[in-house]
Amino acid sequence: MNLKHSTILTILCLGIQNFLIAQENIATKLGYSPDAKLLIIHADDLGVSHSENMASLRAIAEGSVNSASVMMPTPWVTEVTEYAKANPDTHDFGLHLTLSSELKNYKWGPVASANEVPSLLNEYGFFHEACRTDLNLEEVEKEMKAQIEQAYSMGLSPTHFDTHMGCLVQTEELREVYLKMGQQYQIPVFVLNQFISQEQKDQYDVRVVVDEMYTMQPDDFNSGVADYYTKVLQGLKPGLSLILIHTAYDNEEMKGMTVDHPLWGNVWRQKDYDFFTSEACKTLLEESDIKLVTWRQLKEAYYD
Amino acid sequence: MNLKHSTILTILCLGIQNFLIAQENIATKLGYSPDAKLLIIHADDLGVSHSENMASLRAIAEGSVNSASVMMPTPWVTEVTEYAKANPDTHDFGLHLTLSSELKNYKWGPVASANEVPSLLNEYGFFHEACRTDLNLEEVEKEMKAQIEQAYSMGLSPTHFDTHMGCLVQTEELREVYLKMGQQYQIPVFVLNQFISQEQKDQYDVRVVVDEMYTMQPDDFNSGVADYYTKVLQGLKPGLSLILIHTAYDNEEMKGMTVDHPLWGNVWRQKDYDFFTSEACKTLLEESDIKLVTWRQLKEAYYD
Numbered sequence: 001m002n003l004k005h006s007t008i009l010t011i012l013c014l015g016i017q018n019f020l021i022a023q024e025n026i027a028t029k030l031g032y033s034p035d036a037k038l039l040i041i042h043a044d045d046l047g048v049s050h051s052e053n054m055a056s057l058r059a060i061a062e063g064s065v066n067s068a069s070v071m072m073p074t075p076w077v078t079e080v081t082e083y084a085k086a087n088p089d090t091h092d093f094g095l096h097l098t099l100s101s102e103l104k105n106y107k108w109g110p111v112a113s114a115n116e117v118p119s120l121l122n123e124y125g126f127f128h129e130a131c132r133t134d135l136n137l138e139e140v141e142k143e144m145k146a147q148i149e150q151a152y153s154m155g156l157s158p159t160h161f162d163t164h165m166g167c168l169v170q171t172e173e174l175r176e177v178y179l180k181m182g183q184q185y186q187i188p189v190f191v192l193n194q195f196i197s198q199e200q201k202d203q204y205d206v207r208v209v210v211d212e213m214y215t216m217q218p219d220d221f222n223s224g225v226a227d228y229y230t231k232v233l234q235g236l237k238p239g240l241s242l243i244l245i246h247t248a249y250d251n252e253e254m255k256g257m258t259v260d261h262p263l264w265g266n267v268w269r270q271k272d273y274d275f276f277t278s279e280a281c282k283t284l285l286e287e288s289d290i291k292l293v294t295w296r297q298l299k300e301a302y303y304d
Numbered sequence: 305m306n307l308k309h310s311t312i313l314t315i316l317c318l319g320i321q322n323f324l325i326a327q328e329n330i331a332t333k334l335g336y337s338p339d340a341k342l343l344i345i346h347a348d349d350l351g352v353s354h355s356e357n358m359a360s361l362r363a364i365a366e367g368s369v370n371s372a373s374v375m376m377p378t379p380w381v382t383e384v385t386e387y388a389k390a391n392p393d394t395h396d397f398g399l400h401l402t403l404s405s406e407l408k409n410y411k412w413g414p415v416a417s418a419n420e421v422p423s424l425l426n427e428y429g430f431f432h433e434a435c436r437t438d439l440n441l442e443e444v445e446k447e448m449k450a451q452i453e454q455a456y457s458m459g460l461s462p463t464h465f466d467t468h469m470g471c472l473v474q475t476e477e478l479r480e481v482y483l484k485m486g487q488q489y490q491i492p493v494f495v496l497n498q499f500i501s502q503e504q505k506d507q508y509d510v511r512v513v514v515d516e517m518y519t520m521q522p523d524d525f526n527s528g529v530a531d532y533y534t535k536v537l538q539g540l541k542p543g544l545s546l547i548l549i550h551t552a553y554d555n556e557e558m559k560g561m562t563v564d565h566p567l568w569g570n571v572w573r574q575k576d577y578d579f580f581t582s583e584a585c586k587t588l589l590e591e592s593d594i595k596l597v598t599w600r601q602l603k604e605a606y607y608d
Contacts, residue, residue: 050410050560075379079409079560105383106354111429115417124458125415154428253557256354256383 026208026240029301030293035238038293039285040210041276043068043247044096044164047077049257052248055273057083059247060091063277064285066292069096069162072147073108073127078154085155092294094160094190095151097144097181099135099167101127106257112139112146131167133174140168141177148185160295162190169195179204186303188295190242207302211239216272218263225271226280233284240293247273330512330544333605334597339542342597343589344514345580347372347551348400348468351381353410353561356552359577361387363551364395367581368589370596373400373466376451377412377431382458389459396598398464398494399455401448401485403439403471405431410561416443416450435471437478444472445481452489464599466494473499483508490607492599494546511606515543520576522567529575530584537588544597551577 027036043056047070059065070080070093084091099120101107107126110117114125119136120143122128151158161181163169168178169191182189183204193209200206220228232243248254250270258265275281285292331340347360351374363369374384374397388395403424405411411430414421418429423440424447426432455462465485467473472482473495483500486493487508497513504510524532536547552558554574562569579585589596 050557054556054560075410075412076560078411082409105386106379107382108379113417113419115419124454150428249556251556252358252553253354253555256358256380 026298026301027238030291030297032291037236037238037288037290038240039236039290040067040240040242040293040295041065042162042242042244043272044162044244045246045248046070046080046093046096047072047074049074049248049253050076050079051251051254051257052076052246052269053079053083055247055249055269059273059277063273064281064292065245065247065276067092067094067159067294067296069094069160070151070156070158071096071098071108071164072150073098073101073111075108081151081154081156084157088157092159092296093156094162094187094295095147095158096164097147097161097168097178098164099127099140099143100129100131100165102129102165102261103257104260110143110146111150112143117143131165131170133171135174137173137177140174141180144168144177144181148181158185158187159299160188160190161185176204179206182206188298188303190295208240208298210242212237212241213244214241215244216268221263221268221271226275226278229275229281230284233281233288233290236288236290245272245276247276249273330602330605331542334595334601336595341540341542341592341594342544343540343594344371344544344546344597344599345369346466346546346548347576348466348548349550349552350374350384350397350400351376351378353378353552353557354380354383355555355558355561356380356550356573357383357387359553359573360551363577363581367577368585368596369549369551369580371396371398371463371598371600373398373464374455374460374462375400375402375412375468376454377402377405377415379412385455385458385460388461392461396463396600397460398466398491398599399451399462400468401451401465401472401482402468403431403444403447404433404435404469406433406469406565407561408564414447414450415454416447421447435469435474437475439478441477441481444478445484448472448481448485452485462489462491463603464492464494465489480508483510486510492602492607512544512602514546516541516545517548518545519548520572525567525572525575530579530582533579533585534588537585537592537594540592540594549576549580551580553577 027034027038041064043065045052046056046068053076056068084093109126110120114121117139119139120127163178169175179189188208191209192213193211214232216228246264246269248269250266254266331338345368347369349356350360350372357380360372388397413430414424421443423443424431473479483493492512495513496517497515518536520532550568550573552573554570558570
């Protein structure tokens with residue numbers, strides 16, 4: 001080994017060491033070695049349909065999914081809150097804070113009174129179809145609080161917050177509302193390390209961040225769902241990672257719900273369900289020495 | 305024949321004659337003989353689910369159902385209004401004015417702003433589960449108008465109004481709001497002749513009433529759905545009759561929706577669909593010389 005190689009090796013080792021020190025707290029706080037590969041397998045969109053609820057609860061009970069988030073304004077939310085009440089300590093349900101109603105023939109509106117959040121709504125009183133950046137921020141905050149308070153009043157104590165379709169991270173101002181919710185309710189907010197400054201962490205009391213997030217994109221879907229997730233699991237790095245998925249049964253309800261919406265549609269969600277309830281997935285998690293952790297564990301370790 | 309028998313016969317004939325004269329207008333106005341048996345086969349609850357929508361639209365297109373009413377506050381209403389816009393002259397859709405959200409895990413709330421109609425809502429902002437008689441009447445009227453205006457704004461011109469679960473006919477005061485809606489929007493309201501006085505007809509400008517209404521009850525369901533409807537069709541009297549049904553496919557969505565709600569549940573609605581899309585039903589209608597008429601025809605004859 002010449003000097004040049006030795007120097008590169010030293011730099012590399014220092015880099016890895018720094019990385020492990022940075023991550024040390026989370027892994028060791030949860031009882032793992034500092035270089036553990038921690039993973040949350042997270043199902044979005046609970047509440048949106050009976051199919052989504054049934055498939056997701058089953059993927060949690062029998063498959064490898066270990067966390068989920070709930071859309072309070074959606075029609076089937078009571079099915080989830082009733083489940084949460086019946087299983088108060090075992091579920092890991094956060095709130096999928098919602099500002100959009102993106103499906104063609106199946107719609108929902110705000111939890112707050114419509115006349116208090118007009119900028120969030122279209123002419124029929126439903127949320128806008130896409131994320132918008134021209135929303136009144138006070139109204140956004142009012143609606144987010146209404147969704148959070150509704151969860152508590154319906155018997156669901158959220159373990160974390162995240163954002164449906166990423167609407168709450170579209171602008172710096174929206175992201176501030178998002179982080180503020182975590183701070184006010186003392187609940188971890190899903191945010192990627194690379195997108196938050198130390199200053200923001202301090203300002204909004206953000207105590208835990210995710211290192212890497214993986215979520216299937218159309219190209220991955222087209223080239224093979226199992227292939228994509230296999231590569232993600234085999235390539236998982238030490239630190240805290242999160243895989244975002246959408247688990248539902250491809251039935252008539254989902255076909256109608258996602259009509260003209262093939263991306264993240266009925267077939268897509270069935271394939272997510274299939275992979276994350278497969279034996280192949282369980283074997284991969286074991287072979288890759290991946291430690292599944294929940295937002296509940298993170299909340300208890302960092303906030304409670 | 306002795307005098308007594310002759311007198312009875314005369315009285316009977318006079319009775320029938322009076323009945324026919326009373327009905328003469330409707331039947332003849334629609335181009336039928338005065339003693340015609342007019343029938344509306346009416347599917348309730350459109351908008352409530354994808355299954356209900358798909359089954360009802362098919363039962364209208366291919367079966368014997370010829371009219372329906374739509375619940376504006378329900379999640380799938382856009383699927384119906386889009387259909388109505390695409391078929392502006394052929395559908396016969398009224399509004400199933402809604403004041404309740406009766407299912408266990410699947411809920412809806414008002415079209416008006418929640419803070420403007422608090423007496424109509426439970427602690428979570430959904431309509432109450434059952435019909436209530438202690439509602440604020442101004443709020444009821446506000447919500448009914450909001451539902452009606454929402455229909456027009458979404459491209460649906462209702463052909464009639466009726467009342468989900470009969471909530472709007474639970475008290476005299478609620479019934480007045482109901483009749484007032486028909487008067488204000490110049491749209492026929494489904495009301496039975498026996499339950500409305502001439503004074504009320506005059507006061508609220510009620511120009512057309514239904515003579516007989518048939519809707520399956522639990523005993524009929526248990527003793528045989530096809531038997532029940534066969535008897536109804538075979539026994540239909542001259543005048544304007546209406547059969548209220550609920551057509552949906554018995555699939556996962558409906559099973560979840562009507563969980564713990566076997567009456568008017570998934571099996572019930574599939575059986576309604578089966579009978580009213582059967583060849584047996586078509587044959588019975590023909591053999592019994594029943595004339596299917598729509599609310600649209602009645603609206604055009606009496607209000608336009």
